[in-house]
Amino acid sequence: MNNISQRDAFLNKLYGIAKVDRNIVLVSADMGAPALDKIRRDLSSQYVGVGIAEQQAIVLASGLALGGKKVFAYAIAPFITLRCYEQIRIDLAGMNIPVTLVGVGAGFSYEDSGPTHHAVEDLSIMRILPNLRVHTITDSVMAAAFAELSCKAHYPNYVRLDRETLPTIYSEGDDFSSGMARLRDGKELCIVATGNMVHRALDVADELAKHSVDVGVLDVYTLPINDTVFLNTIDNAQKIVTLEEQTLRGGFGSSIIEVLSDNNRFVPIKRFGLDFKTAYCYKYGGRKNIQLLYGLDTQSITNAILDWVK
Amino acid sequence: MILNKIEELEKKAKYIRNQVLDMCCKAGTGHVNSAFSCTEILVALYYADILRYNPQNPDWEERDRFILSKGQASVILYPILADLGFFSEDELNRFNQSDGIFGVHLQHDVPGAEITSGSLGHGFGIATGLALAAKMNMQSHLIFALLGDGECYEGSIWEAAMFASHNRLNNMIAIVDRNHLCVTDFTENIVELEPFAEKWRTFGWRVVTINGHSFEAILGALSGFRSRKFAQPLMIIADTVKGKGINFLCDAPLWHGLAPAGQQAIDAKNELNKDME
Numbered sequence: 001m002n003n004i005s006q007r008d009a010f011l012n013k014l015y016g017i018a019k020v021d022r023n024i025v026l027v028s029a030d031m032g033a034p035a036l037d038k039i040r041r042d043l044s045s046q047y048v049g050v051g052i053a054e055q056q057a058i059v060l061a062s063g064l065a066l067g068g069k070k071v072f073a074y075a076i077a078p079f080i081t082l083r084c085y086e087q088i089r090i091d092l093a094g095m096n097i098p099v100t101l102v103g104v105g106a107g108f109s110y111e112d113s114g115p116t117h118h119a120v121e122d123l124s125i126m127r128i129l130p131n132l133r134v135h136t137i138t139d140s141v142m143a144a145a146f147a148e149l150s151c152k153a154h155y156p157n158y159v160r161l162d163r164e165t166l167p168t169i170y171s172e173g174d175d176f177s178s179g180m181a182r183l184r185d186g187k188e189l190c191i192v193a194t195g196n197m198v199h200r201a202l203d204v205a206d207e208l209a210k211h212s213v214d215v216g217v218l219d220v221y222t223l224p225i226n227d228t229v230f231l232n233t234i235d236n237a238q239k240i241v242t243l244e245e246q247t248l249r250g251g252f253g254s255s256i257i258e259v260l261s262d263n264n265r266f267v268p269i270k271r272f273g274l275d276f277k278t279a280y281c282y283k284y285g286g287r288k289n290i291q292l293l294y295g296l297d298t299q300s301i302t303n304a305i306l307d308w309v310k
Numbered sequence: 311m312i313l314n315k316i317e318e319l320e321k322k323a324k325y326i327r328n329q330v331l332d333m334c335c336k337a338g339t340g341h342v343n344s345a346f347s348c349t350e351i352l353v354a355l356y357y358a359d360i361l362r363y364n365p366q367n368p369d370w371e372e373r374d375r376f377i378l379s380k381g382q383a384s385v386i387l388y389p390i391l392a393d394l395g396f397f398s399e400d401e402l403n404r405f406n407q408s409d410g411i412f413g414v415h416l417q418h419d420v421p422g423a424e425i426t427s428g429s430l431g432h433g434f435g436i437a438t439g440l441a442l443a444a445k446m447n448m449q450s451h452l453i454f455a456l457l458g459d460g461e462c463y464e465g466s467i468w469e470a471a472m473f474a475s476h477n478r479l480n481n482m483i484a485i486v487d488r489n490h491l492c493v494t495d496f497t498e499n500i501v502e503l504e505p506f507a508e509k510w511r512t513f514g515w516r517v518v519t520i521n522g523h524s525f526e527a528i529l530g531a532l533s534g535f536r537s538r539k540f541a542q543p544l545m546i547i548a549d550t551v552k553g554k555g556i557n558f559l560c561d562a563p564l565w566h567g568l569a570p571a572g573q574q575a576i577d578a579k580n581e582l583n584k585d586m587e
Contacts (some may be wrong), residue, residue: 025446041545048442056435056469066424087427087466094426095418140492219394 001140001169006102006161011035011085015070018043024151029057029075036074037154054079058087061099063076064189070098071149073111076110077103077119077160093129093158100157101152104197106136107245109163111287115280123160123194124250127223132156134223136195136252141170149176162196164287169198169219178229179222186216189309190237194220194252196273197243200291200298202241205262207302213309220252225259240269241305245296248273270308271299311394319525323353326399327555327582329402330378331387334569335578338404342415343560345386345523347489348456351548354528355454356390357513362451365395368421374451377437378500379468380458380487381427382567384416396422414567416521430581433457434484438474441482441543442474455484459503460492468513474543482543483535484515487522493566507547515545522548555582 001011012035017046019042020023026039030052040047048064050056054075061071073080080103081088090101109118116219126134133155137143143161150157169183183198184205193201198219205215218233234240240260253271259306260267274294291297295304312321327349332342342351355361364370375409378387381442392399403412412420415428427433437455440529442563444451445448461467474482488506490496493546510517514562531546552558552566556578558571 045446049471050473053469055431055466056438056473058472059432059435059466060439060442060473063441064435064446066436067443087435090426091432096455100412136315140325154500185578189458 001081001143003165004135004140004167005163007033007142007163008035008100008158009143009256010147010161011039013144014272015039015266016044016219016242017148018046021070022046022150023068023070025069025071027057027061027071029054029071029079031074035260043225050224054084054104055087058084062091063096065097065099072100072102074102076117076129077122078117079157081122083181085261086127093132096155098153098155100153100159102161104160104161106160106162108281108287108290114282118281119160119280120245121247123223123246123252126158127255132158134158134160136221137162138195138198138219138221139166139168139170141174142176143289145174145176149219159239160195164196166196166199176221179226180218180220180229180233182216182218182233184215186214187236187238189239189241189305190216190218190234191241191243192218192220192256193243195289196245197296199241200296201302203298204301204305207298208305211306213306222257225255227259227263229279230259231263231265237267239309240267242269242271243296243301244273246273249276269304271298273306311357312359312505319353319357320335321359326353326389326393328384330385331582332580333389334385335400335571335575336403338569338571339406340385340569341382342385342569343562343565344380344383344458346554346559347550347552348383349386349554350523350525351456351485351528352386352390353489354525358525358529360532361454363422365422367503368396372451375424375437375440375453376525377433377440377453378416379433379437379454379455380430380461381416381433382414384412384414386418388412388420391420391422418427430458430461431466433469434468437482437484438470438479439473440478442477444477444481447497450511453482455482456485457486459486459488459490459497462486462503463501469516471510471513478541479543481515481539483546485542485546485548487550488547489550491552491561491563493563493580495563497529505567510545515541516540516542517545517547519547519549522550523554557581
């Protein structure tokens with residue numbers, strides 16, 4: 001699945017499933033993509049457009065699901081979460097209705113579009129909703145797998161897709177049920193990352209290895225975290241670093257701190273993400289440039305970790 | 311339970327209003343006047359052979375779905391569901407109590423209730439999803455939704471209204487309890503809703519305006535409702551009085567969400583039964 005976007009991998013997989021399972025319905029808030037157009041064209045009775053109306057997308061999806069349908073609601077990440085948050089809270093989480101929200105554009109994916117299109121708080125606000133699970137997708141293999149897993153879910157899901165076509169890490173057939181995967185072993189330090197930042201974590205681990213720092217990398221793609229699996233997976237890491245393209249307040253790193261604290265595991269932890277005061281980014285020049293501005297590039301993170309561990 | 315005569319329906323409305331008042335006065339809370347403006351509407355739906363339901367099997371697949379979008383009026387629905395046998399009438403005495411199964415706003419796990427509702431502008435949209443699912447599944451049941459007029463300030467109502475008419479959801483019947491009153495003031499003083507019927511017509515709905523306290527008018531508006539002669543969904547604007555049945559509650563803004571207490575509770579009970587006789 002190299003050279004295919006997470007969006008296309010997800011929608012192509014969903015297309016194949018929906019051709020067989022005619023109970024699947026895709027609700028779209030005026031989104032366009034070739035893979036989506038295929039569903040609209042070939043499976044028109046299973047495609048519902050609501051216009052640019054995300055609140056309606058959620059309540060409609062709720063009603064369709066109560067009426068027996070397996071529903072996916074699809075839009076740009078900040079719009080399918082923040083715009084219609086109360087509908088998600090009361091109708092999906094509150095009644096535990098199994099609808100899958102699919103948000104394209106995790107983090108700074110829409111790097112050219114400014115803060116209206118950045119999804120830098122969605123993980124924070126979605127992960128706190130009871131019943132709902134958040135999946136931040138790492139590569140296209142995982143994207144396709146979650147299209148399939150979501151069809152079987154008995155709870156609401158939010159799938160965060162990155163817009164960037166990222167290298168493939170996983171293999172078809174991998175089991176994603178635990179919500180996390182150890183990608184690299186290392187005792188001295190464990191980098192825990194999610195989504196786009198998993199790829200950065202692997203680069204940073206390579207750099208740190210050159211400085212003889214023994215670094216593990218853990219990809220946590222499902223929140224809430226399975227505490228038991230997480231604690232077993234980090235093993236006896238002496239220090240933990242978290243990486244995210246999110247505001248640090250209440251975000252991914254915070255969720256890691258919560259798990260450690262709740263389980264009396266007091267490990268020194270350093271979080272990398274977006275400073276609360278400057279998280280709304282009005283800078284451009286590509287995603288890598290934006291990440292550089294926030295100190296989320298490989299060199300900045302490597303240097304900061306070296307300063308911390310040495 | 312089917313009541314064929316107007317007098318029987320009026321008697322049932324009186325009984326239900328008494329149940330609401332007793333329940334709310336005992337608990338010291340509940341939206342009494344919001345319930346009293348839509349009493350005849352709910353009694354007509356549940357007792358005049360309009361809605362299809364099965365108290366012994368609340369999740370019966372072929373039931374009509376009644377969506378109480380104005381969830382603050384749940385205190386009118388609960389006594390009706392208890393009276394019909396969806397759950398024990400003892401539950402009304404446990405309203406808002408530690409051992410009870412429901413509080414002020416509608417919740418989906420009460421037998422006979424379809425959704426959780428309390429924040430406004432949600433249920434109506436859910437109804438559009440239920441209506442579309444029924445069409446996709448080739449099912450013949452109907453979707454009813456009761457909205458408050460104040461609820462129609464929510465933009466989500468109009469997103470759903472556009473969607474329903476565009477998709478020809480003629481298996482959907484919405485009723486607005488047009489009691490003209492919000493929490494603090496009359497709607498026309500806050501932000502004008504009028505021309506209200508015209509707004510709905512412009513959004514593609516077939517609109518009927520009636521006296522919402524007249525059983526003849528309510529049943530007349532619903533005449534032949536299963537035949538689906540029209541492509542558009544049906545909107546019934548029911549002109550009502552908030553607090554109907556008790557004079558000091560009528561059209562009194564600051565009574566929103568409150569239950570009478572002390573001497574006022576006694577006065578309310580006396581007046582309700584005197585006026586309705």
